[in-house]
Amino acid sequence: DGGITQSPKYLFRKEGQNVTLSCEQNLNHDAMYWYRQDPGQGLRLIYYSQIVNDFQKGDIAEGYSVSREKKESFPLTVTSAQKNPTAFYLCASSIYQPGQSYEQYFGPGTRLTVT
Amino acid sequence: AQSVTQLGSHVSVSEGALVLLRCNYSSSVPPYLFWYVQYPNQGLQLLLKYTTGATLVKGINGFEAEFKKSETSFHLTKPSAHMSDAAEYFCAFGEGGGGADGLTFGKGTHLIIQP
Numbered sequence: 001d002g003g004i005t006q007s008p009k010y011l012f013r014k015e016g017q018n019v020t021l022s023c024e025q026n027l028n029h030d031a032m033y034w035y036r037q038d039p040g041q042g043l044r045l046i047y048y049s050q051i052v053n054d055f056q057k058g059d060i061a062e063g064y065s066v067s068r069e070k071k072e073s074f075p076l077t078v079t080s081a082q083k084n085p086t087a088f089y090l091c092a093s094s095i096y097q098p099g100q101s102y103e104q105y106f107g108p109g110t111r112l113t114v115t
Numbered sequence: 116a117q118s119v120t121q122l123g124s125h126v127s128v129s130e131g132a133l134v135l136l137r138c139n140y141s142s143s144v145p146p147y148l149f150w151y152v153q154y155p156n157q158g159l160q161l162l163l164k165y166t167t168g169a170t171l172v173k174g175i176n177g178f179e180a181e182f183k184k185s186e187t188s189f190h191l192t193k194p195s196a197h198m199s200d201a202a203e204y205f206c207a208f209g210e211g212g213g214g215a216d217g218l219t220f221g222k223g224t225h226l227i228i229q230p
Contacts, residue, residue, distance in 0.1 A: 004158075006158075033217055035220075040124065040222060040223070041222060042205060042220040042221055042222040042223050043159075043205065043207075043218075043220040044220075045217040045218075048216060048217050056216065058217055088156075090158055090159065092159075103149055103161050103164050104161075104218060105161070106151075106158035106159040106160070107158050108157055108158045109156070109157065109158050111156070
């Protein structure tokens with residue numbers, strides 16, 4: 001079955017530690033996205049990538065970093081510089097075609113708790 | 116700047132009653148519009164989308180939405196609510212040519228179904 005996997009489902013870290021969230025897709029999609037979800041805030045875009053070895057900052061990129069070495073993978077690192085990292089993190093992917101907007105397919109999410 | 120407004124953070128309806136979830140957008144270019152549903156601690160699932168063409172869009176689980184350019188609205192409806200419809204619903208849009216850079220989401224509406 002094609003889809004997006006995120007691991008782990010729940011993640012706990014101490015303040016000051018960097019943590020990397022995994023996102024893998026087998027949909028053969030070019031574009032991948034990371035969103036952060038907080039209660040009552042909707043989803044906010046952290047980073048996105050439209051092709052391998054290239055990525056762009058979203059609306060709230062500060063304190064986060066990404067890499068896109070393979071088409072299938074788009075890991076997100078939450079650094080110690082992120083002031084409020086506790087949140088639900090969602091990865092998504094979509095077809096990419098300039099000038100078009102396609103629906104995004106979402107993974108099941110990772111709930112990160114930093115204490 | 117583009118934005119999405121969902122009226123009502125919580126909507127409560129009786130089982131069998133009409134469901135109406137409101138979404139208004141602000142954009143300087145024709146938008147691509149989406150409705151997603153999220154069940155607790157899960158990712159988002161696409162309900163329906165509007166890109167171009169017919170303004171009344173039918174989606175999964177009996178939901179539909181109508182794009183009204185003059186009102187900048189894309190309200191979601193379902194004639195008869197079912198208990199399984201209880202979830203969080205998000206309206207989102209991508210600007211044509213810019214949607215590939217990520218979607219802009221509303222803050223969500225929590226749908227409560229009363230027995």
